[in-house]
Amino acid sequence: MVEIHPFKRLRAWTLLAARDQGQLISVTCDYCRVTHRYLATDLIELCGNVTLDKVLRRFRCEKCGKKNYLNMTLHVPHGSEFGELPVRRLREVRTTRIPVWSDDVLR
């Protein structure tokens, strides 16, 4: 596990770099002690090739709903972890339709 301090080096590393190095993006809520691992390719599909600090800002803990306890690290999987290590895959991206109204007069 490569530990990266969120405020120091996440800005210097992109999702494409993580993908090319075979690194998984590991996001932990230090409050709930829940960790999810993501494939860089899935996050690129969602966010584009951005730096990791920008990716972390888009996450929110599903359990407590908080953002400020989230911690991101990079994980280089060992050979024995293939077929074993749980990862979260992007199944689909839903687009929400939000109505925007304005008051007008009958014309």
Ligand SMILES: [Zn+2]
């Ligand atoms: Zn949490």
